[in-house]
Amino acid sequence: MLTATIWLSFAFGAGLLMRLIGLPPLVGYLAAGFLLSANGHETNELIEAVAHAGVLLLLFSVGLKLRLKSLIRSEVLAGSLLHMGLTVILLWAILSQFGNLSFEAAVMIAIALSFSSTVVAAKVLENKKELRAFHGRVAIGILIMQDLVAVAILSLAGGVTPSPWAFLLLGFFLLRPLLHWLLDICGHGELVILYGLLLALVVGGGSFEEFGLSSELGALLLGIILADHKRATELSNALWGLKEILLVGFFLQIGLSGHPTLLTLEHALLLNLLLPLKALLFFFILLMFRLRSRSAFLTGLSLASFSEFGLIVASVAEGQGWISTDWLVLLALTVAVSFAITAPLNRYSHELYQLVGKGLKRFESRHRHPDDEPINVGSAHILVVGMGRVGTGVYDTLSASHLRIVGLDSDPAKVENHRRLGRRVLYADAEDPGLWAGLSLKGVRIIMLCMPELSAKLMAIQQLRERGFDGQINATALFSEEVEQLKNKGADLVYNYYDGIGSSFADKTLQTLPKELSPAVFRR
Incomplete structure (x- = not known):
């Protein structure tokens, strides 16, 4: 009880301070986690469970606002894979210059840094009511593709393969009428919230884990199945407050992952110099698929941060002995710093585009994307x-x-x-x-x-x-x-x-x- 009181107090105080100075509270939650880590606190099963539940609810809410057809697009499928491939090659070339890194370590670190944060991007787009905007749908589609790649990498690197019966999970689409009917009869009270928790944490997250797949993808899939229901928005709104509280645990967990030093912070800042290159690469790749400069700019900026999913990949690499614990802590701080940099930039993304938009329009294709006309x-x-x-x-x-x-x-x-x-x-x-x-x-x-x-x-x-x-x-x-x-x-x-x-x-x-x-x- 005392530990929970300390964590909540630190999270509230740091989050309030960040809000007062114009930064998103989530930056304060990350800072609170690092302060707690510096004072000898460590993550435990409770905070990990809360953090995991928050991420599942977030992805379930994202799924509620998506249409599956919007993901099967060339700018999403080819764009995400092209960006990841080029990023890994570039980062591997840079990291391989460090003499103390093996080939496997350089590759795994490059892969970890190639992902974009699903939590940060989805939260920023949701707060700005842009999940259903064209650039929001492109960004979320690219993030889903990255998550699929991450699942494959985790399976190969961790030695865990999906169950041969995993294809049975496609049966959820056959259960769509039943899932819709259950939402219809839940009424408008607490049963709606409980139903959402059941689908996100148990039916989606739990079942996918049992079959050796990502629970995050399971929660997202269940949300997508309900996305065309007339009460999908009501369900998302009912889960909003609970999701926000649980996500505080996620950001605290990242901060509690290690105790960074000044040298670690210096290296993390150097790695974050790659963020503009990451955003620019997204920008020019999306222009290749005929997006407007505005849509490509907003999408690239929302995907500029490093990813918490990359930390999972790095953790598996550390468990296999490919990278050291020091690198894991460095990557955790790098991800946290990227959140602090990109979150406020995304908050003013439209104002930023107004400043640079005229110069970027000259890179646009003469032929527009059908959805961007x-x-x-x-x-x-x-x-x-x-x-x-x-x-x-x-x-x-x-x-x-x-x-x-x-x-x-x-x-x-x-x-x-x-x-x-x-x-x-x-x-x-x-x-x-x-x-x-x-x-x-x-x-x-x-x-x-x-x-x-x-x-x-x-x-x-x-x-x-x-x-x-x-x-x-x-x-x-x-x-x-x-x-x-x-x-x-x-x-x-x-x-x-x-x-x-x-x-x-x-x-x-x-x-x-x-x-x-x-x-x-x-x-x-």
Whole structure:
């Protein structure tokens, strides 16, 4: 009990200090771990279990926001393997210059440093609501590919091979209707949280471990299976607080992995000089696959840090006697320093791109990636953002009034379905801060925000008002306390979900139409 009290106190104090000086609290948790290590504290089974559970919940939450089709792309498959291959060759060439390193040691250290942090990248993208943005999906896809490579390396280096029955785990896809049905009948209370824990820690993580595979991949897979469920966002939100608390254990665990010296810190800082090269390599590789410079820049920056998964690979190498314990501690500190460097940079990634974007655009291909093309809403007068149940009701009601309407949604599968039904719906992520900056709104007089996420609506309103949009911005609210927040941000009309359905929202909008968009004008 005393040990837990000390750990929590150090974590809270260091995290609060980092927040006050403008750095992410996770940097403070890492610092707390190193301070505890310097005072003789070591990790134990409890902190390891908490850390592992936090990582599994994070990856499960990431899976809830992914679509499997978005991972099977050339920029993800070929891009990740090309980057890893070039990085390993470059780092091996540098490390082999150290006379005290064997060939095996140099290769394993190079491999460990070639990975990008799944935890940091996913957490940063999630906090910025960019997991479903194009660059977010590319980044997560590359991380998944890296995790698959890591599993293969761990199996070969550690002498552990997956069970011959591991292919049975593909049966989870056959159980998808059952898993969806169970979520349907869980209600909206604590059972939802328990169900998420069961899937992430036991069904996904535990079963994969039993068959000799990565529990992290198992948790991610279960999240992906539930990603198209209508309550996937609700499940993710229900697990959010618990996941954040458990991840504190993960960052503490990294800090407790060893007691670094000043010389170790000096070497770690030198290794972190490779971070710009790592990000630049991602940037130019992704440009080869016709991404915009903005998408390639944001993706490369989110993947610039070194990885906690690399520490696992290094730990196996240390167990095999290929690298020394000193190198393991050095790699742990290198990873921690990379977190401290890249986390704040990612926090201001869009502002950084505004500074360097003009110079980077000259490297763009003339041919754009299909998912990275600029959005053209044509001659639309009204945009309906978020084509779920409410958004669809709004769209259909307004369409009957002979107004030119375009729907926007961040779910490619949902967009395709609406198009099959004859609605004009385009793929666009309202949570992408770059959407409104690059979207031509000429002729658009009303924007209706029907997304469920409050933060996405607030950000969209702010972006639109900052760029000078003087038309109407109408939004839905899930709870009564959200109404005032949306109005204070600049919304003209806020409609509570529980006041009616989408058609009622549309009727209220019709009552406030500008004269030039009056249905009577279009009947003449």
